[in-house]
Each structure stands twice: as structure tokens, then as C-alpha cells.
Amino acid sequence: MAGQAEDRVFSVSEITELIKATLEDGFPRVTVQGEISNFRPSSTGHYYFSLKDNEAVISVVMFRNRLDGLRFQPADGQLVKAFGGVSVYSRRGSYQLICESLLRAGEGDILALLEQRKRTLAAEGLFDESRKRPLPLYPSRVAVVTSPTGAAVRDILRILARRNAGIDVVILPTPVQGDGADERIARQIETANRFSMADVLIVGRGGGSLEDLLPFSSERVVRAVAASRIPVISAVGHETDVSLADFAADVRAPTPSAAAELVAASRAELASRVRALESEISVSFNRRMERVRLLLSQFTGEDLARSVRLFLQPVFQRFDDARADLSRAMVDNVNEKARRLELASRELASCSPLDILQRGYAVVSLERTGKVLLSAERVKKGDGIRVRLARGGMRAVTEETYAGEKL
DSSP states (O other), X not given: OHHHHHHOOOOHHHHHHHHHHHHHHHOSSEEEEEEXXXXXXXXXXXXXXXXXXXXXXXXXXXXXXXXXXXXXXXXXXXEEEEEEEEEEETTTTEEXXXXXXXXXXXXXXXXXXXXXXXXXXXXXXXXXXXXXXXXXXSOSEEEEEEOTTSHHHHHHHHHHHHHOTTOEEEEEEOOOSSTTHHHHHXXXXXXXXXXXXXXXXXXXXXXXXXXXXXXXXXXXXXXXXXXXXXXXXXXXXXXXXXXXXXXXXXXXXXXXXXXXXXXXXXXXXXXHHHHHHHHHHHHHHHHHHHHHHHHHHTOOHHHHHHHHHHHHHHHHHHHHHHHHHHHHHHHHHHHHHHHHHHHHHHXXXXXXXXXXXXXXXXXXXXXXXXXXXXOGGGOOTTOEEEEEOSSOEEEEEXXXXXXXXXX
């Protein structure tokens, strides 16, 4: 095989294609670390540069569609890690690295650490959307936790002054990078809450490298943001920068300037909203009045009176029917009670002793005892008796008594 290759004559294209296939198949995914040199963005948006070390140089191209995930602006002299595949550019007969992602040296380990921390804090519910609170529409005081000398605080003050000079601003100064910065940031957040210093809290800084932004991804700061009773806007770095504080905050602003825009509705915007609401109310009121006029125009006074009569007639008729039914029920009830009273009176009269006397009977009582006599056995000859008739009565003296029915 070696002899055949040596004897064969290749064209430039053939040998280039063989080399291209060998390199691209042999190094489809590699990570190369080196120093950027000769960085030159093209007019089409692609990045061209070289990676070098003390002994070698490799050309690199990073196409525009891969730039969205780039977290920094490449520049000559930066030490970076480029991930991609080796390819051959046939027209020049040179090989190059097609870069798919680019990190500053050391960023990979940092990103892995941040990803693990993010998962841990998310599992505790610190990033849940249900915890997010709306910002007050018209805050009267805004507290800003940031460096007092950085560009971020100047941008915030400038925008607040331009849009709404009536907002009070409290600056809570703190270092925003370096050792101990996270502790100072967290303490200032806690201070703002302890003394209820504002209606809205902006926590942030201007742009920087991944290492510069690390304090805003520390567990201490994330927990302070999540525990804040004051609504928090996280405004860390530029739009492409992301910190863990962004996930815990109630609102994430892409920049400190955008955070100031969020909390300060401009006077012109407020006046415009008032005019718009006034116009809406006026239009709505006029529409309702027009509908009322249209409805009323369909009816004359006679029509209205007729409608009222048609509405009330069934009511009055039901009332008359109910009154008649009630009257009949009362008469029937009285008649029934009278009939029952008459029957009871007759029955009572039939049981009355006086009624019996009317039929010729008499009531006889022994004079000395006053008891009604039911039997002659209690009466002796010479006893006085009293006789009560239906009308009047008499006194008599017993001459004789007898048993049985002898008269």
C-alpha cells in the first residue's frame, strides 16, 4: 500500500481532499486553549482570529450564528478556550478550527460551578415564578445597591432625573467585584429591608468578565435577594450577562439603565396615560348615552304608559285573584266554625239537666244533706225533700218510701 501511494501522482485537489477528510474525521470535536491574536471581525458578522502559544499558531473562524452564546467581546491578548472541529480550507490549502463556542480560560470550571449552584438553589424554590412580586407602579423611593463610583450608578441617576425627578434615590454603596464583595452586597440588601428604605431595590453593576460578575451569583447574595421584602430588580452587566441573582429577583433588567427605566415612568408618559384614560372615559360615556337615547327614541309617552300598564296588569290581576281567594277562604272558614259551634251547642244542650227538666223530669234532693237522691233507700219518713222543676220548685215532707217502680 505504501509503495502504491508513493507511485501514485495526486492532484492538488485530491491530496487536499484526503488531508481534509483525515483531519475532519480525526478531530471533529476538540478544545484548544491559546492566546487570541490578529482578531478581525468581518463585515458579514463572522469573527476571524488566531490562537497561539509559544511555539505554534492555528487559524480560527467563528461564524455569526454562534455568537449569541458568547459572554464577552474577544480581543487580542485574551487567553481563551475554543471548542469546535478542525477543518481544511481547500482554496488556501490551510487548516483551521471552526469555533462553536468560546470561553475565557477558566470559565468552563466557573460555569460548571454556577450550574451546580443554580440547580441546588432552584431545588429550594428560590427561583419559583410564584414568588415573584409586581413592581409598584409609582414608587416614591428607590434604593440602589452598587458601586458609588461605577458607571451603573451614574446611568441610573441620569435616567431617573430625566424621566421623573420626583423619585427619591438612596445609594447603598458596596464593592461589586473582588474578595468579600458578595458579603457587602448581601448586607446592603438586608440593611435596606431592615429599615424599609425604599419601595423598589435595584441590585447591579455595569458589564465585566464572568469573574467580575461572580459576586452576584454567590449563594449569599442570591439568598438575600430571595428573602427581600422589598421588590428587587437585578441589573447585572450587559444584556447577554446572566447572574444567579437574576433568577431570584422579582424582575431582571438587561442593564442598570433599563432598571431605571422600569421604575421611573416619565412625566410625559404619565400625562399621556391620563389623557388616554380621559379620552376612553369620554368615549365610553358618550356611547352609553347614545344607546340610551336610541332606546328612548323608540318610545312615546303613550307607548311608555301602555308598557307600564301591560307590565302592571298581570300583577294587579294576580293581586285581585289572591284577594278573592283569601276572602272566600275566610268566609268558608267562618261558616265551618259556625256550623261546628252549632253542633257542639246542640250536643251540649242534649246533655244538660235543664233540658231534661223541660221534658217533665224533676231533680229531688234530701234537705238535711243537700244531696241529689237517686234511691229512696236514703230517705226516711218525715224527711224533708226539695224538688226542682223546669220552672220553680217545692218543698215536701216524706210520708212514705218504697222500693221498685210503685207510683
